[in-house]
Amino acid sequence: MRDPIVDVGCQMNRRHFFSKLSLGIGSAALASLVGCGPSSNEMAAKTTLQGVLSSPHLTPKARRVIYLFQSGGPSQLELFDYKPTLQSMRGEDLPESIRMGQRLTGMTAFQDSLPLASSIYSFSQHGSSGTWMSELLPYTSKIVDDLCIVRSMYTEAINHDPAITFFQTGSQLPGRPSIGAWLSYGLGSANEDLPTFCVLLSRGLQRPQPIYSRLWGNGFLAALHQGVKFGAGAEPVLYLNNPPGLDATDRRSMLQQLDRLNEMHYQTSGDPAIQSRIAQYEMAYRMQTSVPDITDLSDEPESTFELYGEAARTPGTYAANCLLARRLAERDVRFIQLYHMGWDQHGNLPHDIALQCKDTDQASAALVTDLKQRGLLDDTLVIWGGEFGRTNYSQGELTEINYGRDHHPRCFTLWMAGGGVKSGLTYGATDEFGYNITENPVHVHDFQATVLHLLGIEHERLTYRHQGRRFRLTDVHGHVVQDLLA
């Protein structure tokens, strides 16, 4: 019979080393130290980040996620949600029977009239699914049969900051972990050389709405669950490069001595945290090789750039980030979060949205196509969408060629592909004005619950206890949208 205190101790230590200290490697070492748990070589050899879930709640359909976040709120009315009625009623005021007194932002709340604005871009049907798509998205139009398009997304927030925070953390207010951090916490990492949660940024228009590092923050979870931001410059991850003058050989000999000294200290002190620290240095060293390997595109054939577009050659563009996302997915990075800024078209919408589409359409479609060709789409969930939609009336003056649209949380469109979602599906519907949802509304928390479900997690069961209660990504809400599952 085992000593109960030791049992308690084992649990505590596991908890410590899973959730507090490190990559979880410490747990094996520690477990053997205190004489409990499997201390086999098999366990000790594991140096990847382990999640709190020993196994998923459900059979996962997706092993990883690539989330193409379109920051600023892309207009569903120019891209996905075809509304002929707006054409016929163009310029007329939004009927009160449709608006129903719902709140507007301070930017249009005091506008004299709310003239309905139809898209100046035309729509047509594509694919064997006959999906309606805008002429702004010629490439995406070609892959509609691979997409699961949700036209009935809605959110609660009406301004960028709370709305993006809501999408990424399940709460409008700062302080909660982001989706990627939850997955890192729950599932751990699937690879040994790269962070499990990677973040890639790009921007369209010159001064887009900003984003915030809390969007890939760990909230109250341990810092090791933070997303790691990849940059476009000479140093793809902060502080990855050795200082000038110090080469890889120097670094290796230095780390060898460091290891030796840390090991000596461990022998006298017996603190398992030292073992964990040693492993962190090893991982850091591996990252110094693996990250540049990932970001070096010189091994990509010409056909890749034909697929993703020439812009994919320029680091930091959306196209380059889509390509990088595929490379990370190939190496089993679990959560790859892209942000493309610049969709906030309050004015000059016809001009500006065309530019945004030019930057994003080809590469988004290319990513899906590429994953499919490589057999990765089946277990990779690709998500494309922003934080809210845009109003069906014009912000500012409506002219023949120009108009703007304000934020609209009541309906917008998002698409997914691969990873266990139905393909060729268009789900949900909005009224003829594109103002309210008439069919199958999907709340942000429902979307989050569904994403977790696809990854094999029951959203109500992945929790973290903080400030006296169990927190989860979906707060106390959310339902898996079964209709979207393949």
Next chain:
Amino acid sequence: MYLSRTLGLLTLLCLGACQAPLDSSELPDTIDYNWHVKPILSDRCYVCHGPDDRARQASLRLDTQDGAYGVSRNDSTRHIIVPGDASASVLMHHISSEDPSQQMPPPESNLSLSQQEIDILRRWIDQGAVWKPHWAFTPPQRSELPEVHHEDWVLHPIDAFILSKIELAGLTPSKQANPEQLLRRVTFDLTGLPPTPSELNAFLADTQPAAYERVVDQLLSRPTYGQRMASMWLDIARYADTHGYQDDRPRTMWPWRDWVVRAFNENLPYDEFVTWQIAGDLLPNPTFEQRLATGFNRNHAITQEGGVVAQEYLTEYVADRTNTTGTAFLGLTMECARCHDHKYDPILIEEYYGMFAFFNGIDEQAQISYFDLAPQPSIPYENPALEAFITRTHHAVDSLEEVIDSWPQTAPPLDWTADPNTTLNANLLDFLPLDTIENLATPSVHGRHGKANTGLEKLLPSPKMISGRRGHAMEFDGENFLNIGEDADFEWYDRFSLSSWIWTQDQPKNVAIVSKRNGEQKRGGYDLARTDQGNLLLRLIHDNEHLISVSSTETIPHNQWVHVSATYDGSGRANGVRLYINGLRTTTRVNSDNLDQESILNGNGLLVGHWTPRNQTRDDIEGMKRGAVDDLYVHARDLTALEVAYLADQPYHSHEIAHYQAHHDHAFQDAIDALDDLRSKITRIPHVMIMEEMEAPRTTFVLDRGAYDVPMDSVGPSIPEVILPFPEEFPRNRLGLAQWITHDENPLTARVAVNRFWQLLFGAGLVQTPEDFGNQGALPTHPELLDHLAVTFIDSDYDIKALIKQIVMSATYRQSNQRTPTLNERDPDNLLLARAPRKRLSAEMIRDNALLVSGLLNPVMGGEPVRPYQPAGLWKALANQIGENRYRMGPDVHRRSIYTYWKRTIPPPSMLTFDAPDRSVCTVERQMTSTPLQSLILLNDPQYVEAARVLASRVSAVVGTSDRERIGLAFQWLTSRVPQPEEINALSELFTTQSTQFKEDPDRALQLVSVGQHQVEPDVQISQLAAMTVVTSTIMNLDEAQYR
């Protein structure tokens, strides 16, 4: 897991009930309600059967005696709990049922009870189901010191409480830590910095019994003590230097931060520390500091995002104050009662909004202006030293300007001739010949290339190449433009010049030639334009009211190449502007001369051919239609007339005095440099946010589900009565609230405070959930000790330094941190404290340590936040900055970390990686992790590479030492101990290898030692220094160097 932790504790800690550790399947003989039962009921049952009226199922509540002992709703003959008879209790029926329709908790709740938990409940009921009030809601009591065997170990009452539990578990405490370990621990804990080798040697040499106490007293009296304590309080107070939303613009709260440091250093009693921060403004005849302290409740994020709904944000601000007050002072999760009654603790939603009402009475704005550094209510910072500094600076600027104005106009020596072709390279930021454009890009000869039409519709035509003044020139169409990027980021006190050839048509419009302006908001910046009257115009703009605007009285000829140039001398005055047409200085008209030393910084690109990248017309200025520009020069100084004439292909006077002074008179140049430096230091008394009641307070409503737009009943200020009733005589305002919080009978305040200081020193509190002293919180590991400390704290009139001193003087604190197999096995979490904890240094300590040991640390206290090294483009990748990207090298780069500019949406990444919170909300505990990103920072971040190198210089400069001794000294700086010979061997080996490497490749050595702004000392052997840098960096990366 949670219960296991509690049970684990109990197995060790339950008082007298268990002599020996028990098998986990066995139960404690005596079941205690608070210890054993309530954690189960609270965690698994209260959600549906707890304090929240609206969520309650089956009308059953288990958080009150009445409810738990009451009759069953389904069967009025049966009771939920029948004391003494588990089998008759309805509760037992449900929790042991396997029928999903009967089973509690229901399967869909995802909650369940283990067999052991069910057995605990059964035994408790069988033993009479004795009910007790929640431990934290009854006032702390002083208890008798427990008896212990090893009385000689006890130095302080604290030790008796600790030792008695250690002995109950059959263990023994650890021996006292060796002096090195002890000094390192106490110095880091009390000042956030390491001991120096000389302090260490002095301590080792002092064998008197009072030596340690002297050190403690000395550390407590250091100003660095206040900085250390403040770094804890800034997390709790969610302090930041920015507003926290969207573009996350700066704010001025640093005077409040400096007050916190002072308050700790002056040992302001904790009750006053709390009272001032909650209600300093309501004290009779409040002092400036008392009003300043109320800034605590303005530290929350405030939005600047356009179009927000005001009431939504006003509600969030007040809610933030309410939640923070609950967490920081009371250890209560108030926010759980915002949408409904608290699920676990007896706090009603009405009481939440009662607390909310205390903070709802200030005249604040939901959406503040983009440039507001201290949104109302605010007050000017009263700081005599700053006032004196400002007066001094102004005087110095005035007198230096006088000196320069009256500089002797001595003719240059005869053998001197001006060479403008050479001098024009001085401070040249950009030179674009504008001769080619390909893929919208035009190359520069010096500075940045230009890129056309950035952010514009791609269909817009590129600027055209036409025949120019020299080679080609660039022609614009009124919509397109060239963007040179974020260069030429001039402030009002910067000298600059803009020069180019232009060709314009006759058109009655103001057109921009070169411009760097913010397209939105105040449209600040500067521009060089041709007016509708054909005059040359230079403007430096803060906003509509604050600008310099100077135009030429002469006109620019049309339809020909004309050279234009504008120079500005950084004086902040219109007479500092000179305008030239075709190389000749023109007379000017001053349209406006009231920039008033306000900022003109903005984050936009430098444009040619337009004033805004958005292609808009504003303030009657627009793009250059059918106009052309050639050979553009941007200088970061005011060109001399001679140089301008040269650029304009005009004859010039080669013996110009001004030119001689500017380029050859060193004394004159020194005076100019000094003036420029002084002008950049000109500042003004800032305003800082405070709390201040408005005349007619707002009415507070209970909000349905917490939503701002669903008000229900109105409520007045009130507090959760279960904690302590609100005394009648207290005013129902924030002052009354502060009095209630600091009331000696408030059961929470002192406990929460002493627990926090304990946590600061031991890494974990006696209550391991410092944010939650309610039903869901952890139970204290040593309840009597917690109460003993709380009562002593109250009796000492809340003397913080005295509290800290008694803890660090205890034998418990002074133990060795050595692990033993027995302790690892019996108490792996070190709950009994039979050894001292080994704690990783905090984010601030990691950095401050590197700065101190290298000698780089700049000890200046307080003032505006500073910007240490940060990876280029870090903020720009995420946000728009409006001129925030500027930082200057200088001693501020090496200040202590609490002074680092804290941009809330993009905090310093190396701090976050070492577990600092982002300060968006009140945080009372940091995690302590170890990650590969931390390793990369310590290995590669320039601030650590520089610190390692400067430490290497420091130890190398010790005369008469061997390399081994130098390595030993560096080791001692970084770990506070003398290394073992084998440790030195390893490092010496490394040193030898690296020396060889760097001798073979001296360029690499030079690169390595050149990282950072600190200059390499002259006469140093670079390869040796580089090798030693690798060694010191290795030591800095030791696990031990990151621990105390």
